[in-house]
Amino acid sequence: MKITVIHGQGHKGITYKMTKTVLDFLAEDDDEINEFFLPKDGPGFCVGCNTCFMKGEEFCPGADKVQPIIKSMEESEIIILDSPNYVMEMSGNMKNLMDHFAYRWITHRPHANMFKKVGLTISSSAGAPPSNTVKSMAKQLKWMGVPKVYKFPLISNALNISTISSKKEVELKRKAEKIASKVKRRAQNPHASLKGKIMFYMFRKMQSSPDAAWNPKDRDWWIEQGWIENVRPWK
Template structure:
């Protein structure tokens, strides 16, 4: 079972360690591909809109393609972000911005409608749910139907300072979560996502066939009643 873990910070802190424990309970080490932000994508979106016309025109396309190719091959995506100021880390937010062309209104990827994903966030105190929400929203708009979350206030500044009691709790939580994710079937998209997709079908049908986004939808067969989900 292939897993891609995208870490919202370079250092291997508490959030990273929890994500890694989860990965290793889901699959074998040789089936895990890891990316670290900003090391593996050290850019902010410039708002040039080049990706809307042609995704390969993005000035950061080569780095983005490596990550997207890995995500497309994976069955499960794990996105981890520490909580900074009750929000995701700046590198994770930059990642979200740089991949917005894959949202349903633009160039969604068929594979995303068939995946499972988990978002993990920790904080010394509070704010984890606020850090998770933008990441979860992005996964939803990519079309991912199974999105799970794990948030924990660890009352510590780093992994070494996390109490033994909390580490035992994390081990148990990750065992339960890994089993839940592995045993679950890929769901149908929510009614909202289906509504959004069908709304965009109508919008793309009205656009010129040669408009870049409409062409993408036409090539997928989505303008001819095909759906990206089973």
């Protein structure tokens, strides 16, 4: 099994500890884990040039950073996004990377493999609930076609890994084991969700319309995949 992990921060704090604990329960010795740390492994800021939409993702100014990450995601069975809770949201580094992935949304040129994956979003906060952060990251994966995304938020009551209480560490480990078990079961039985199929058919109709001619790159992608006809990405 292949797992892609994208860390929305460079430091190895509580959120990183949560992810590593999940991986301890989730991954087997022969599994391949590809980790990317932002901002080091990520692209510069998206400048909104629309090149990925209109010309192709390979022409993006940050393609040399973006494409290795998206390729790893598309080849993995499991995708994990983690980010500390920064002002009730994902880190700016993570949001910037998601901006670069917009061309892979179902509205544009989704990759067929994404409809058969499982995602996991992870976030910690010293006090304020990080639930919005995990939901926000999960939304990004779902719009890329990932049918099931689990969420692992944790209020740590600590500023860093050195000040977390033993009680919280026990809670972290217990929750990590539980969520890892769910992710593993789903990864062993991948399937598209009803909501994902509805979204696909909605945008298939859009791409079949004469109005889709405004972006030939997207329309040609849907035609090339056979999706305008009888081929479906989850089969």
